[in-house]
Amino acid sequence: MPDRDSPIAFGLHPNADLTFRLKESLEMINTLIDTQPKDAATGSGKSPEAEVRDQLEKTMLPDLPENWNDVEMLEKIKSMRGPRGLSDVGLKIPLNVFLFQELERFQHVLTKARTTMKSIIAAVDGTIIMTPDIVNAIGAIYDLRVPKDWCFDATGVEISWLTPTLGGWLEGLRNRHRQLDQWYTQGRPASFWLTGFFNPQGFLTGMKQELTRMKKGEWSLDEVEYKTDVRNEVINTDNGTLDRVPNPPSEGVLVHGLYLEGATFSKKSGNKLEDPKPKELYSRFPLLNVSAISTSSSEPMGGGRPRGEDKSSQVYSCPVYKYKARNDRYLIFRVNLKCDNSGQPANQLKSLTAPMNWKLKGVALLCSKE
Structure with missing residues (x-):
């Protein structure tokens, strides 16, 4: 008898077994990452904190997109027109209201990520106190994970997008910024992501x-x-x-x-x-x-x-x-x-x-x- 029943027995495609095994493997890798020691120096001879600081200052922080100007953003949306058949403009158009809300939420997430990165650099340099939140953020970035504060607020409500890796989250940030910025500056796109x-x-x-x-x-x-x-x-x-x-x-x-x-x-x-x-x-x-x-x-x-x-x-x-x-x-x-x-x-x-x-x-x- 096989150790596990075939997915076909339950009306599933054989690919379901591959999905299950990939999920098991990912859980095992996450467990290994959680249990690995982080106090030792890295291969470059630097401490994990110094390694994270250099990575933020040289790579991640410069790659963050710039924030929009709140006053200019509101004035721009107030002048935006809607689809054919609607004579209203600005915030009287439902999707214009939606765009304004998305821009505000993105601004909040972008500001939080930028603030965390600057705080880590300052804390490692010794100019500010190393708080528990900064320590947790350094540990997450060192493991190439997304800091919890970037995804959830203090009450546990989701405030951004969920991805398993830090690189995927930052790429998603840039991609989302590009779509919102093109809609905001050039008008409605032909197709929406x-x-x-x-x-x-x-x-x-x-x-x-x-x-x-x-x-x-x-x-x-x-x-x-x-x-x-x-x-x-x-x-x-x-x-x-x-x-x-x-x-x-x-x-x-x-x-x-x-x-x-x-x-x-x-x-x-x-x-x-x-x-x-x-x-x-x-x-x-x-x-x-x-x-x-x-x-x-x-x-x-x-x-x-x-x-x-x-x-x-x-x-x-x-x-x-x-x-x-x-x-x-x-x-x-x-x-x-x-x-x-x-x-x-x-x-x-x-x-x-x-x-x-x-x-x-x-x-x-x-x-x-x-």
């Missing part, structure tokens, strides 16, 4: 509010749901930049940078879900047009399925999560994806519907693979 927002649910809610206002009384916001349409183009970057400029949608927004876990989305089979290739845990998801649709009796049903359409059509309501952690806290919204029973064992074809098959396999869209 959903991963780069603190509050992606608020972004989509603002989009729904704008579409509802554009209908000028025909829609009610509490009767509006998301409608999604998968495009053929795939953005082949991981940092939020666009390697091509897509055509803007007639309604709603374009979203890129999502990853499909547990399946692939095949164009050859008519834009349907298919089993992933062995050892390919994630696949890039094409551009996604997210708009809204009214659920009132005179309008099509939410999720893009009009009234009167065959309800037996195979559609999987795929959840979109901010991180790999599958819980309601990080659930953003759901995307309806076409699917069938391809790859399903013959003895299960009658007992499982296609959507249930992909649900049991844990198929989901992720904003981040880390």
